Amino acid sequence: MxxxxxxxxxxxxxxxxxxxxxxxxxxxxxxxxxxxxxxxxxxxxxxxxxxxxxxxxxxxxxxxxxxxxxxxxxxxxxxxxxxxxxxxxxxxxxxxxxxxxxxxxxxxxxxxxxxxxxxxCAATTALVSSGLPSARFCFEGFLPAKGRERRERLQQISEHPCTSVLYEAPHRLVQLLDELEELCGPQRPLQVARELTKRHEQQVGPTVEAARLHFHAQAPQGEFTLVLGGAPAPRKETHDDQYWRDQLQVLIASGLSANAAAKQLASGGDRSKRELYALLHQEEPPSSTAHSSSTAIPERSDCAQSDRD
CATH class of the missing domain: 3.40.1010.10 (Tetrapyrrole methylase, N-terminal domain)
Known part of the structure; x- marks a missing residue:
């Protein structure tokens, strides 16, 4: 063409x-x-x-x-x-x-x-060479130099789930690394790039703590591009089967049917209605302290019948 x-x-x-x-x-x-x-x-x-x-x-x-x-x-x-x-x-x-x-x-x-x-472009050059996720990323550029606006922007960045790319001048780099450690924690993934495409290209990481310690020991020189890993997904609280049985029984005691109780609990998204309803028909696991010396041992024929069932 x-x-x-x-x-x-x-x-x-x-x-x-x-x-x-x-x-x-x-x-x-x-x-x-x-x-x-x-x-x-x-x-x-x-x-x-x-x-x-x-x-x-x-x-x-x-x-x-x-x-x-x-x-x-x-x-x-x-x-x-x-x-x-x-x-x-x-x-x-x-x-x-x-x-x-x-x-x-x-x-x-x-x-x-x-x-x-x-x-x-320094932003994309640093991003693709950082090893951090690049399918989705947020370019932040230069942050406000100081004050409330800077603090609020950093707080937003610390909570963002995607990779963030920032520019920073050498005289403010150490301050930024201190702020990132406070807000993101020392182990948040981070690569700090300088002198990109030049003979002495350097990338310092792989965590906020490692970069912070490096530049506290060696004075920053040149312009910097920081690639910060996204905030980890919050841990979802998990509960065992007994917890869900108890929740079902509370709802049933309040007047709901077993089916309605399972449906209401399932709306939270943690367990499906079918799983919850099935818990009502499963025997609770025996307590380790509830064994009795008079507990009968099933006959062989009973065990065989259970296997066939």
């Missing part, structure tokens, strides 16, 4: 760039960055090194969380004029915990096409 020519006029391109290893830049991403009219960069100095190495001569402008209010109308105006615009972050896929999300939303609201040139 013939591929669509890129870039198109008036289209916003969201371009994934390497999170470490420069070899992860796709040929399509490279071609786009060479051909596009304008490139919005999180940091023009940082991204300038990559773009210069590619030979890109596109106009560059900064686009970060501190200048979105002024940059958004400027970039939308370029799209309106028929120019092609690419947005890139310092590393990874724009729109994941960065202002690229706002630009995409604004471009779509203004009626412009938005096309993603997929590339590396």
């Amino acid at each position: 013939k591929q669509r020519a890129e870039p198109d006029a008036g289209v916003l391109y969201v371009v994934g760039t390497p999170i470490g290893h420069l070899g992860d830049l796709s040929p399509r991403a490279k071609a786009l960055l060479l051909a596009v009219d304008t490139i919005a960069c999180e940091d023009t100095r940082h991204s300038g090194q990559l773009l210069s190495s590619l030979g890109s001569t596109a106009r560059r402008c900064s686009f970060h969380q501190h200048n979105t209010r002024t940059r958004l109308p400027q970039l939308l105006a370029e799209l309106e004029q028929g120019r092609s615009v690419a947005v890139i972050s310092d590393a990874g896929l724009p729109g994941i915990s960065d202002p690229g999300e706002e630009l995409v939303a604004a471009a779509r609201a203004a009626g412009h096409d938005v096309i993603c040139i997929p590339g590396p």
Whole structure:
């Protein structure tokens, strides 16, 4: 199938760039960055090194969380004029915990096409290499720095049954690990990843306690991606047959029929109506202290008859 020519006029391109290893830049991403009219960069100095190495001569402008209010109308105006615009972050896929999300939303609201040139992402890279369940996961990004909002978010994460992926800065990592141990317990599965795709890539785990002890002993450096195992399912209380017999007898004594009593108890979902009803017709197991020396031993013929029954 013939591929669509890129870039198109008036289209916003969201371009994934390497999170470490420069070899992860796709040929399509490279071609786009060479051909596009304008490139919005999180940091023009940082991204300038990559773009210069590619030979890109596109106009560059900064686009970060501190200048979105002024940059958004400027970039939308370029799209309106028929120019092609690419947005890139310092590393990874724009729109994941960065202002690229706002630009995409604004471009779509203004009626412009938005096309993603997929590339590396620290969240998914750490997730799939963690060994933790990935069929369902929740991306939390950066947590609030402090206060009640941070505490409430951490409480929610600690109770979530799915794997959670978080970003954290080095100066707050130890605090986060302390908080996770308090809320999740020391043995909750955890992998802390740093320097992903780089020569000194490191993953520390496999539990909250192990990661906490490691980074209390070694000062954190670099950006971190944490993959936290989901909260274990609460243990379901189980009861023996005698408990259910007693519950049935209480209901029967209150005036219910055996059938109605079994049906009512079964509505709780622990035992089926058939199982409960059958318990009423089973003899209670003899107590270990209730044996009498006068207990008769069944005749051989009685035992044989029981076997046939």
